[in-house]
Amino acid sequence: MKAFAQLLDRLSYNPSRNAKLRLMRDYFRSTPDPDRGWGLAVLTDGLPFSFPLRRTLMDMVARRMDPELFRLSRDYVGDTAETIALMWEKPRPVHDDALASMRKATVSAGDTKAAPWQATRPEASSPPQDALRLSEVVSELALVGRNDLAPRLEAWLDQLDATGRWALLKLLTGALRVGVSARLAKTAVAELANFGVDDIEEIWHGLAPPYQPLFAWLEGRGPKPDAGRGLVFRPLMLSHPLEAADWAALDLSQFSTEWKWDGIRVQVAASDAAVKLFSRSGEDISSAFPDLVEAWHFDATLDGELLVVRDGEVAPFNDLQQRLNRKRVSKRQIEQFPAHVRLYDALTLDGVDLRQLPLVARRARLEAWFGRARPQRSDLSELIGVADKAKLQRLWSQTRATGIEGIMLKRRDSAYMSGRPKGLWWKWKRAPLTLDCVLMYAQRGSGKRSSYYSDYTFGAWRTGANGAAELVPVGKAYFGFTDQELLEIDRWVRTHTLESFGPVRAVEPELVFEVAFDAVQKSTRHKSGVAMRFPRIHRIRWDKPGAEADRLETLLAMIEEP
């Protein structure tokens, strides 16, 4: 438990990806089975059971802490689990000579020479927390009844130090917030044996904590674990961005073309027994999409785009976002934001692996299968079928319909290969929109950028209530510039500051950024009434006076009505 607590503690303070990978590798190398396997489970899919934790914690607080002191502390710390971990007092040992003698000290005003008191710590000597193992915690948790959880937890908290208590409570809440995705943890595991993360993903869903066969394989002590008969994630085939030179060299007759949909890439894995929905990185997101899972009864592994579709119309990406990154979903959300998958490829159909077949053959089988199975809440991604390059380019530059991000070009003879093979699949994103904006606020970055003003809020002009021109913030960006440009902007910010608020500086309205963004939508959450999608700094217009930057009306005109 101590090693795992220290790992979480270090991860929570370390912003760098490489440092996080190093910390996790060291942990997996130096921690014995089965503890490390449970550690991996906590960092990836979470523990396979849940508790009435909130109620238990509140019971414990009521029994062990003064309510007013807890309230004041909770207000200050801002996190219940952390407050309990920090405030927790171990039962005091009965004998503590220094304290006992202090309590006996009596007031004697005439005595100007009270005995000097050498400092002593009121807390007991260090507890035997090395003795408590993570695997022990997990196996007891698996068996403990709802009403026995509190006493069990209290005994552990009495045994651990503050970091250990924090780690234990975070582990139980399931929300670690240490900046590690499941994929990053799997990457660290893969690096134990110079494998890639896809090697782990391929077999992941056939494995279960504490993953002893996985570690045995990685350490050369056992065979590669079987991906299993269950539903597994098969690593996706990814595309390259199409540059001008690629387009010039491209023989369109070899390619099949489709729209690039503005949703998120998913893999549907279904058997007669179950249905799973995996994100592009292999995370199982099925629990957030019961509307899809319940609608499907077939045996296939399909590649497609997750969208929100209402009455056959693709809704803006914003709507899809209401359904993402949640563990559970309400009935109301399902009704308001109905999920849909637009299918474009098949990896397996009725138990047959199609991945070695050329794209056109897979597509033909997908279409035939779709016609028979008629699965709900899904459709086929249409082929554009334009054979002429000039015509396709015109289509690409003119199409701005909601839900379309550009065009995909896939080689007709391409097998389905995991990873990002060169020259087979291209994504041709439509050209971004741009707007000349004025830098308003600059904020210090984090990590390596903590000494630089690297996060920028920029605005567009409008006519204020008093008739004078005023800037209204329209977006924020923190990339798109080179290190050298960052240095120059940082210097500019420091010499053109109007006011400082902590890490933020308001600057003179004089520096113009040409901001690129994929789309702009109406938003009630922003003062300007609009929200840019994926804004980045395209160019720094050192030459352009602030007053000549664009107006808000220009941006409003770019909004696409669905």
Next chain:
Amino acid sequence: MRKSGTPIAGMTVDAAGLYCAPGDFHIDPTRPVARAIISHGHADHARPGHGAVLATPDTIAILKTRLGETAAGSWQALPYGEALGVAGVTLRLAPAGHILGSAQVVIDYKGARAVVSGDYKLDPDPTAAPFELVACHLFITEATFGLPVFHHEPADQEIDKLLASVRANGDRTHLIGAYGLGKTQRLIALLRAAGYARPIWLHGANLALCQLYQSRGIELGALAHVSDAADKLAGEIVFSPPSALSDRWSRRLTEPLTAFASGWMRVRARARQKGVELPLVISDHCDWPGLVATIAATGAEEIWVTHGREDALVHQIGLMGKRGRALALIGYEENEGE
């Protein structure tokens, strides 16, 4: 039992802060007064412009370095433990364990005793005389860490954490943000005690007070100014004021790994807010158990809380069956100065 309303040992509060009427002196006044006792050299307790200043010899040396010889009309040094009669009041200074020279002020008047703690801590510190417990009727305490979430771990454990990080990250500079008076010197002395023998590099703002400590007989080993460094100090330890941690100054170092030594580092949000990679929970103030134990051990029936998070401490004092009073004195730093 004394009648409530009668000032114990003549102690009251006026616009400049704590005042002893029969002795006619203030303690750590926040505005210029005729006669001031200064508990220790931190800027929020020691301001310029008083007529006569009384303090320990070490505190006077610190004040003269920080504020100049002319910052007070006159200086009077009173070593720890020596009694001094002032208009019927007997006073003496007792070690507070906070920084070099820090003192509690012990005031005896008409059979009653008040103790003003100044800032204090109980944890051992090679650069400060250890806290002396003085029994009293009225204890006037600080409450910088007056919430039960604050428990400072033993400082040598935090130093071990720092040295382990230095060993594991030999390709980076460890940049430690630490207050220039007291904290910096204590950390250096603790590093030396843990066997760290390499030169320690200092930001200019931390240098002068280190030299003062050395001249007062405290061993800090080899110190060097960062601007004298020939390279980018990979693998070395550098101290800077907290304000310089994330400023351009740090770009001369190699991928600085920022550490920050403060009692506030106990709370994750505070450490993250500062972008600290290695938080070190090392404080020159009492933690909560220290405050509570000290209040109990003084035997005082009445406790005044000068500054800090007084709500929780006054509540706790009530739970202990004593009278607590929050003075909420304005002008003492609660956060960044620690």
